[in-house]
Structure formats: structure tokens, C-alpha cells
């Protein structure tokens with residue numbers, strides 16, 4: 001059926017300036033790591049994208065290797081883009097990345113200029129795009145000089161294949177160096193994409209400060225710890241959940257009694273605030289306005305609704321923040 005987006009979509013979302021750039025991002029962005037590969041029915045993926053856009057989510061995050069198989073999320077996204085979003089390309093912020101293993105041999109991995117330039121060309125073909133809005137180096141490369149990797153990002157922006165350059169998974173010290181190199185090249189780093197949630201607080205040890213001082217935005221990936229910070233696993237492991245899917249990133253071994261005890265306490269605190277745990281977990285990442293956007297995953301449209309409805313209740317009292325800290329130690 002022909003897709004006509006909800007006319008009220010921009011009234012439901014908050015758009016936040018990304019660092020010291022001209023770009024605003026939705027407070028909630030949607031990632032296509034899961035549920036967009038060939039193992040998911042295309043119609044499910046299509047519904048998720050339509051629903052997200054209807055609710056004001058303008059930013060879709062991809063990477064060369066998302067699937068399975070690798071590349072298929074970009075292909076499926078490209079098809080849905082052509083069929084449903086063709087008229088709305090300029091209302092969307094589309095990102096991709098290269099940095100993890102993508103193809104055989106020495107040129108399909110890590111951070112060489114060779115890998116980044118050819119990978120982005122492949123991504124553009126798969127998605128049927130002339131340019132992506134944001135292109136990331138996906139993870140630091142211990143061997144390639146940072147100048148080469150950042151030089152490749154600068155080159156791709158100057159070629160018009162990406163509008164903005166970005167980094168992901170860089171620790172604070174390397175992020176600081178990368179930001180300085182990109183600034184000197186005249187292509188400022190737009191945003192950093194770290195893993196950040198109640199269960200993964202490493203960015204608080206310097207990274208968020210580096211980004212703030214550098215005028216670089218941040219988008220927190222896996223803000224729900226892959227689903228652990230929700231009510232999904234309170235009554236066991238549902239058949240249709242990520243933990244039951246054989247994921248090596250989230251499986252029942254990780255749902256330890258210790259973790260689940262914390263989840264139950266957090267769930268009670270969220271109930272006391274009149275919201276779901278997933279909503280409190282997202283609001284917590286956005287607290288203090290140090291993070292530009294939370295980058296969620298979703299397997300159901302109702303999960304997108306939960307996230308957007310969080311925006312109505314995202315303030316914390318000092319006491320609530322202390323209670324959360326006490327649960328998380």
C-alpha cells in the first residue's frame with residue numbers, strides 16, 4: 001500500500017543540536033543492526049521504518065556489515081527507501097559505517113583508506129544513494145595511522161559521498177586525537193557513537209567530557225543493553241526475543257541472577273515514576289543533555305512507541321538518580 005507519512009510527525013519528537021554543528025538529530029534514532037537483514041520478513045522491516053518516521057524519527061543508522069548476511073540490511077533498506085521514502089530523502093539522516101570485517105583479504109577490514117573508500121562505494125550502491133549523511137569509522141584500528149583513517153573520512157566528505165564524518169567505539173584519548181585531526185583537515189567530527197547505558201557507563205570516564213569540549217555530538221548505541229534494560233526478560237526468555245535468537249551479543253548466559261536482580265529493582269523504580277523500565281533507561285541516558293540521541297533497536301512497532309512516549313517523562317530528581325546509582329554498583 002502506498003505510504004503517506006503521518007502529518008503530525010514533527011510535533012511528537014524533540015530535535016537536538018548535534019554538538020556545535022548545524023545538524024539537529026531526533027532525541028530517539030533507530031538502528032538497523034537487527035531485524036533488517038534477509039532473515040527478517042521485508043514487510044516487518046518496512047513497518048518498523050514507516051512507524052518510526054510517522055513518530056518523528058528522522059535518523060536511521062546502518063553499517064556495511066548489518067544483516068545477516070552482511071550488507072543485506074543496507075540492501076533491504078535501499079529497497080524500502082525507493083518504494084516508500086523516495087519523496088522524503090531530504091527529511092532523513094542516513095548513516096553508514098566501515099571498520100569491522102566485511103570482505104575477504106586484507107582490504108575489507110579495519111581502517112585503511114583503501115577499505116573506507118571502497119566500502120562506502122559499496123554501501124551507496126546497496127542503498128541506491130548518492131551520498132550518506134553521516135559516515136563513521138566503526139572502530140579504532142591499532143595499526144593504521146589515525147591520520148590515514150581520518151584523512152579518508154575527510155576525502156569522502158570532500159567528494160560529496162558523505163555530508164559529515166564520525167567515529168564510533170573510540171576511547172576518550174583516541175577520540176580526542178581523531179577530533180583534532182579532523183578539525184585541522186577542515187572536516188569537523190560531527191558525532192561519536194559509543195555504547196552507553198545503565199549497564200555500560202564507560203563513556204562517563206572522560207569520553208563525554210572530550211566530546212562536550214570538542215563540540216562533538218554523541219549518539220548512544222544499545223541504550224537498552226540489547227533489551228536487558230526492559231521488561232522483556234522479567235518472566236524468563238520469550239521465544240521471539242533477541243536472547244533466544246542465538247545472538248552472540250545477548251544470550252541467556254548474560255541474563256545472570258545478579259543482573260536480573262538489578263533489572264527488577266530498576267523496574268520497580270520505573271513503575272514508581274509511572275513509566276516502563278525501557279523508558280526510564282532511555283531517559284537516564286539523555287539526562288543532563290550530554291547525549292544528543294539514543295540509538296535504539298526495535299523488533300516491534302510498540303517498542304518504538306514506548307521510546308517516543310518516554311519523552312513526556314524524562315526528568316529525574318537527585319534522589320532518583322542516587323537510587324539508580326545505588327542499584328547499579
Ligand SMILES: NC(=O)c1ccc[n+]([C@@H]2O[C@H](COP(=O)([O-])OP(=O)(O)OC[C@H]3O[C@@H](n4cnc5c(N)ncnc54)[C@H](OP(=O)(O)O)[C@@H]3O)[C@@H](O)[C@H]2O)c1
Pocket residue numbers: 030031032033034061062138168169193220221222223224225226227228230231232240241242243278295296297298299300302303304306307
Ligand atoms: N557502533 C557500533 O559498534 C554499534 C554496535 C551495536 C549497535 N549499534 C547501533 O545501535 C543500534 C541499537 O542497538 P541495540 O539494538 O543493541 O539497542 P537496544 O535499544 O539496547 O536494544 C534493542 C532491543 O531491545 C528490545 N526492546 C526495545 N524496546 C523495547 C521495549 N520497549 N520493551 C521491551 N523490549 C524492547 C528489542 O529486542 P527484541 O528483539 O528482544 O524484541 C530490541 O531489538 C543498532 O541497530 C545499531 O544501529 C552500533
